[in-house]
Amino acid sequence: MADARADHGRSSGGFRSAELGWPELERIPRPPHRLPLLGDVLGVSRTTPIQDSTRLARQLGPIFRRRAFGKEFVFVWGAGLVGDLSDESRFAKHVGLGIANLRPVVGDALFTAYNHEPNWQLAHDVLAPGFSRDAMAGYHPMMLDVAARLTEHWDRAAAEGRDVDVPGDMTKLTLETIARTGFGYDFGSFERPRLHPFVTAMVGTLTYAQRLNTVPAPAARLLLRRASRQNEADMAFLNQTVDEVVRARRAAGGGDGDLLDRMLDTAHPQTGERLSALNVRRQVITFLVAGHETTSGALSFALHYLSRHPDVAERARAEVERVWGGAEVPAYEQVAKLRYVRRVLDESLRLWPTAPAFAREAREDTLLAGDHPMRRGAWALVLTPMLHRDPEVWGAGAERFDPDRFDAAAVRARPGHVFKPFGTGARACIGRQFALHEATLVLGLLLRRYSFSPDPGYRLRVTERLTLMPEGLRLRLERRVPVAPAPQPDGDARADEPHTPRCPVHGAGS
Template identity: 35%
Template sequence: MDIPGPEPRADGGVGAVAAAGGLHRYQLQLHAAYGPVVRFQLPGAQAAVSVADPVLLEGTAHIDKRPERLFEFLAPLFETGNLQVMPADEHGPWRRLLLSVLAGRPSHERHFARFTTLATALADRWAGQAERVGPAGCRAGQEPVELQKDLTALSLRMICEYALGGEIADPGRVVTAFEDVLTEHLGQLYGVPVPGTREERAERARAALVCLRATVDQVVAGHRSGDRADRSDLIGALVEAGERPARIRDTVMVMMLAAHHTTGVAVSWTLHLLGRHPGVAERVADELDRVLGDRAAPEYADLRRLTYLDMVLKESMRLFPPGPYGARETTEPLFLGEWGEYEIPAGTTVFYPIWAVHMNPAYWPEPEKFVPERFTPQETAGRPRLAYIPFGIGPRSCEGAALAVVEAELVLAVLLKRFRFRPVPGHEVTPVERFVLWAADDIRMTVSRRVPE
């Protein structure tokens, strides 16, 4: 059967994406209008098909090629070629190396104490704000915190500690630099308005890239040389594997980008949802009090016992997946469906509309609602494997998924054991596409101490 979709546009689809507010929202609209498989136009893709049904997605999970034109906006970050689109034969060994560093539970446990120190330092700073008294006796803690700003900086510190063997002096500056580079190039790709003249934007992106490369060089230069038994150090593993210096710098760059976004954004959206659902927040707090007692932070083994917190994080990443979509390119004709009714030609860009998959009402009743109980073992067993894909699928899925979950659950446990979070009245939280699902004007919340009963 022919794959349904909107009529072709003279602008190649730019206007439709912009009118929807970004590709993440456009995909929701497409699937609501045309069903589980949709063809559409997109800048950088001659032919594009989006698949929002988890059963049909199984037929695409083997694809190991990313469309080069769609990832061109990342090319300025790299010296040895865009690591996001490296050929499959080169990507396989590189992925295995990253997994050896990022996916090991013993390595997570060895670094857990340092992660806890970093998370506790942020909590202490927020607690200090809550204790300060301002004019007319008002507590400074009633002034909002900017979750994305602080939590992405924390996540960047964590990935530097874990994978790079070092610390960076100004993580906030690095976060801003990544945003400047990506916003400029995403704006070019999708025609999204970006503040400033073309020359000003180009200069801002150039300066940001200079900052990023200098930061990476400092991290690499500060790496301790010598034999290391701990292969959780990414640089050490790359050196041992014989990678050349430029490739090491590129790998460091991509890990800093992916890790600081994913974890910081996931925690920010989770706190946003808990602030709007105080009953769920209280249940999380009760679990933390029961499992941790008087302790301010969990041990690594405690994470397995924080089952409701785990469900809350999963439901948050269902509603606000840090990466709202993924893309692959077919290298041969593909037939989806029990009878092969959807024929996708070779050379087609296949989109994984992660947000639309997570909002598919056939598998998620009343999908807009925040219901952590969707992730009980019984509920999970009743859904297709690919109904929940916050870290992507197949051979190009996120290598750092396991690490990101450990970091996110630790940070949430530390913060929710000590604080209550409330939304700032009148502050609108709008998801936008900035390589991840970002809040346009941050997520501002008031933080107050909680006193366990």
């Protein structure tokens, strides 16, 4: 890698490209019309940076760069390039951009820890058993209880002929689910006329973290002075809420062995080390935020597509009625048998991965895809919505919603690195199976109970706050009388089993 260490001169932006870790940065395409000092900011909004980056990606190709306010960024979305970046022996998670901006909130928690920080491995090893099959089966009844609160709310809306606020209600659902299953806490979301203040504070911190990426660092203190004060208040409220949850658990002498009990009482199986009180707080906030924010977006996008594709909804509904039969509520094992419903979810995550990017850095000097020299520590941002639309993998109709892209034969025919809604590698999302079980269960329950009618004038708009969410999505509901045939044999289950991404919102790896 001697050539990679050589100074190949300055990039067109005036940087010494070798100092950025990309010795041949000037070979990577960039947008035209770069402005002095500001960089490549024409046509890029501070509120929709991901969607604007996907537009640039279509123009510039599978690897491109942008400079903004003195910072140079390399974006990657071509499947071959991402396959190389997914090699754990050569690349690792990079904590940067908006994720690093969350460190004042959650420090070295699972999602935001730097690779060298020991608390990541400690927390991962302590908490991983909380997502085992036995643990998941224990969460299932609580997921059903929270879903029942949603359907009570939606039943009233259906009876009164009112539309429902899909993103708002999915946020309430998923917040209550992770709070109940993980921490034995009830936010009372469905009994409140507005979102719980915890959600308001959480959205505020996510939005502020993203805004920091769109403002020149020297001017951030001045331009974001008011927003900074609000962010401090939001962080204080998050900390206060979690501290109250922990105090209540300690006062009760423990719970039922949920995630919080593991955080407070479980020692590392090899070292005997325990999580500190500060790290417990950081992990709880991380799970409450990451455990509901990405899943609520995934459910909202899926419901949007189901409402716009009644043929898909009917096929999914027929599967629910066949597999679950006349049971009032499904057993844990029955959720995984909803293979077509799971395809709907996967296809929604393909088009709109709610954790829309993840960054990878070189462990040592290397060549990306045998072509682009990278120094140790150089990093690139994988633009997941474009990876999921790469026409070389997904064909010319990659923008079309088609759940059959995820039938078992199609999944086996594709390399694993082309579908990455949960990140990749060792730092992929630790709670992905929790999220997939919850989302599949909820979609099955809602399909069996309601027919969905979209607003004919609605056009999908996507809001960005580090995660992606449909904006202004409302649906009209009609209560159904479920058809309850006896469950039928599943046939060749192995030939049609659901796809588990080979990995980390959502986000959003851990």
